[in-house]
Amino acid sequence: MAKKITKTGKALERRVADAYRAIGARKVEHDVELAGHQIDVYVEMETADRALHRSRGQGPG
Numbered sequence: 001m002a003k004k005i006t007k008t009g010k011a012l013e014r015r016v017a018d019a020y021r022a023i024g025a026r027k028v029e030h031d032v033e034l035a036g037h038q039i040d041v042y043v044e045m046e047t048a049d050r051a052l053h054r055s056r057g058q059g060p061g
Contacts, residue, residue: 020045
């Protein structure tokens with residue numbers, strides 16, 4: 001069961017990353033280590049006023 005959940009989770013991560021790319025994300029990375037934590041999807045985007053927005057997605061567990 002855990003293998004199926006992991007496979008489904010990875011597919012969701014790819015869909016989320018693809019969605020961010022489609023709306024113009026500057027940087028999208030998978031399975032990033034940040035401050036000692038594993039991050040599933042890391043995204044950097046510029047807003048309309050050229051400010052940089054960073055988003056980190058980490059699943060449960």
